[in-house]
Amino acid sequence: MRCAQRCCVAVLALVLAGWLGAGLALAQTASPSGLPLPRFVSLRAEEVNLRSGPGVRYPIDWVITKRDLPVEIIAEFDTWRKIRDHQGSDGWVHQTMLTGRRTVLVSGPAGTQRRLRRTDKDDAASVAVLEAGVIGRLLQCPRSSEFCRIEVEGYQGWLRRDEVWGIYRGEFID
Structure with missing residues (x-):
């Protein structure tokens, strides 16, 4: 027993x-969305309020006025997402202000220029010259390359991964 x-x-x-x-x-x-954290998304609206907390009762700390800007979701609460931008500023936004459409921001100090290349090779011909701060639609970041293919105002080409903000090291998009 x-x-x-x-x-x-x-x-x-x-x-x-x-x-x-x-x-x-x-x-x-x-997470409330069931999606991994952190992750990159982009701003859906032309004007997005960054709040100090997850709800309309929290004050607005910042207003971002750049549609399609890539941002990183770092936390979730109900229908609110805590995001961080390329400068490290963070705040809470409602999920309807975000879209899963992937974009990247050409990185570097103001005045920096980056060559958008025809192929994913350093010596490839230039398709366009992009200044830091330009936003492009992310099309592809293959495993086999250190470059990402993007589209900016009808121009498609390749930029090195370290020349853009909006994709993780080791993240691949085919």
Whole structure:
């Protein structure tokens, strides 16, 4: 009898440990959207209010006035997303102000120029010259290349990954 009780307690303890472990693992990876964090998205609207907290009762800290600007979602609460821009400014926005359409920002100090290349080679011919701060639509970042293919105002070409902000190192888009 005593052995049966010990076995029952041991089995119950194992079941509870497994259940709690699965719950903790789920809590670490789950977000309200079910999508991974952090991740890049872009601004849907021409004017987006960055709030100090997740709700309209929180004050507006910043107003971003750049449609399609890539931003990084770093946290989620209900229908609110905490985002960070390329300068490190962060705040909360409603999910309707964001789109999953991927864009990138040409990086570098003001006045920096980057060559948009015809192919994904450093010595490829230029299609256009882009200044830092220009936003392009992200088309492709293949595993086999250090370049990403983007489109800017009808021009398509390749920029080095380290010349844009809006894609993670080791992230590939085909």
